[in-house]
Amino acid sequence: MANGESTAGADAPAGGFVQLLTPDGERVDSATADGVTYSVDFTDDEYRELYRDLVTVRRLDAEATALQRQGELGIWASLLGQEAAQVGSGRAMRPQDMAFPTYREHGVLYTRGIDPIMPFGLFRGVDQGGWDANEHRFNGYTIVIGSQTLHATGYAMGVTMDGKTGTPDGEAVIAYFGDGATSQGEVNEAFVWAGVFHAPMVFFCQNNQYAISEPLERQTRIPLYRRAAGYGFPGVRIDGNDVLASFAVTRAALDNARNGQGPTLIEAYTYRMGAHTSSDDPTRYRIASEVESWKAKDPISRLRAFLTKQQLGDDSFFDEVDESAKTLALSLRERVLSMPDPQPISMFDNVYPHGSAELDLQRSQFADYHASFEGSDH
């Protein structure tokens, strides 16, 4: 099909999208976009584990939202409604792949096998959110909108220069961003560079319909995935609430990248069910009926319906998943509450990789100064 058109279910936006699991939990064997056919071949256990991922990331997110309301986090950016886009694409990555997230990719982080506590230091304000991106194959949460797409593109160009692409075991890079970021210069520059230099990139846009309060029609006149054509690489739209489509299309795009086929833009058409962040009140700019209509497309309930129909899961399984997610959430709560406040002296850490004589002197003077107070433990 020309112009990126896709086969699609009844709930698809104009132009269609790749969907392998309908909102009612009906499995679609395969879906086609731009002449490419996508499908998944999961074992029963793999379907169940996807369900467990979705429930767990939603439960952890709910706990974080509560912690913010209780004054334990400075701010929280909830992923509610976007679990399928994140879990599907996260699970599609191979160990050697590198992800560049925004501040909302808690689900991707979780599926990379990273301890979910990792970003909480940032949101609690006890650290700067610095972690070893190479160790986790997961870059830092980027707050500045869209800038990580350039970091990712530069990184991906480096992967090519290192000779790590062009084979089925090659390395690929995925950059996450939102619909609002597509209006940023950085994202457009990243598209240009990735396109021209054939970078092993997947641009994964979670179109959750709102750039804080600005609706999609203020960002674009055409569907976002079609912008890729102007930069010279393929664009595919998926049902962002369908974890199977998210997995299948991301897996294929990452494999193309690692094989030296260049970048792909994936537009995951989804909806932010909650607020932009805990500082936002979405009832001021969108109407309840719109939110209601998206509830019927929930990513978790459709997979649950599928598992039930296929007799892959029963109530005892679903209860067990809920219970273990709750246990994980409560332990996360305890660990967040017990995060120590940083010591003043820690500001000298992580400045230079191998230290600095000048800084070492300042550190010891600062330590002496603090030791001059009563009750000092230095």
Added chain:
Amino acid sequence: MSRIKEFNLPDLGEGLTEGEILAWLVKVGDTIELNQPIVEVETAKAAVEIPAKWGGVVSRIYVEAGTTVEVGAPIVAIDTDPSAGPLPGDGPVPSAESLAAVEIAPAEGAVEPGLIGGPAPGGRTAVLVGYGPKSTTAKRRPRTSSASATAASAPTAPPGAAPVVPPVAPPPPAPVVPAPVVPAPAASPVPAARTSGPVLAKPPVRKLARDLGVDLATITGSGPLGSVTRDDVQQAAAAPASVAAPVVTTASFDTSREQRIPVKGVRKLTAENMVASAFTAPHVTEFLTVDVTRTMKTIEKLKERRDFRDVRISPLLLVAKAVLLAVERHPMVNSSWSAATNEIVVKDYVNLGIAAATERGLIVPNVKDAGRLSLRELAEALNTLVQVAKSGKTPPSDMAGGTLSITNVGVFGVDTGTPILPPGESAILAFGAIRPMPWVHKYKIKIRQVTTLGLSFDHRIIDGELGSKFLRDIGDFLTDPEGTLLAWA
């Protein structure tokens, strides 16, 4: 304290200083679970539910709904171990002190409260974004007596800061009660009220004083450096002429029987709009009583049509249609007065406002470009507008840009009114109750469905002739919708 835990209002949105308790979802004695929503709080940024931080039993609620609370103030106490039996004391002990502690605000600084960098309620410093600096004034530990030498030699100690006379005694050990350190304005460097010299007041305050006819020189300023504040001017304007003030102690009214409602939100906005409109646009109101029996019959006919089967059809719909058709015949009524450019702006589109009474007060959302809509589309748009307004979720964009409005006072059972123009509009139609009335119909007295229309218009733009023709056309349509439609087509 370990068993009873107090929950203090957190900063819910990056640098906020206060929040209003909208509603309690629990009451004292309720058993609650961890993360169960217990209270709705509205801040400058959002209205949110706060989930319980601990499970247990609600032992005390400190703040009533409707109260604005500073961040950091305790709002509820929860008994986290109710199974351990009754408490020794009657209720949580520490609440009084903690309440007192947070109510102490620092004295006025050089910057006005609320301004960036200035003191904010709760002893915080107002910031533009971010989590805000904490009020840690009472936290600094005293220096060790032996450390003074170390400290003096340490390069970080400010040079010359060591006191000439060594401290007579080491500073007292950490105070038992962290007495809130009120940074007293060290013996106010400037007298609170200036007795001579120029009067200090900001330009907007000076304008207010001029508008209210108040002489700034006669006012004792209460602001920083003795400057005159907005409140000072308003108080001076409200005060009776200071000399005369006869002692009118006919205190027959007891102020305890007066209710004082703070003016804010929609009420404040409404008041400002009404004052702005009433005192800038000279209003004229005309009335027309019309027989709308045929309009009511037309409504019945429309309801029977298949293509109108699933929309609500009300007399308001046909009144709206009448207004839109009459605007086409008299485009000048759909205009606004631009004092800034000395122009009359005639609009080729009608954003038709519908005044709606909501729980939050009067709002006037509008249907954008209503003249382009088919009757069915208009019906749907009106229904959506009213439903969204009733749910309290009308977005600001729906309330902006209105060009002409209708107020349906008939729903309250009154005949008509003299509506005040929404600012920027030049005409508004009041539509009264429809009642069966004796009416001369074909030279006989019959019982007919009758209503009274009241049209207010901006007399700077619309003369009596134009206003009358416009109103007459609306009346003609409602008297005979089908015939008029054909005649005007």
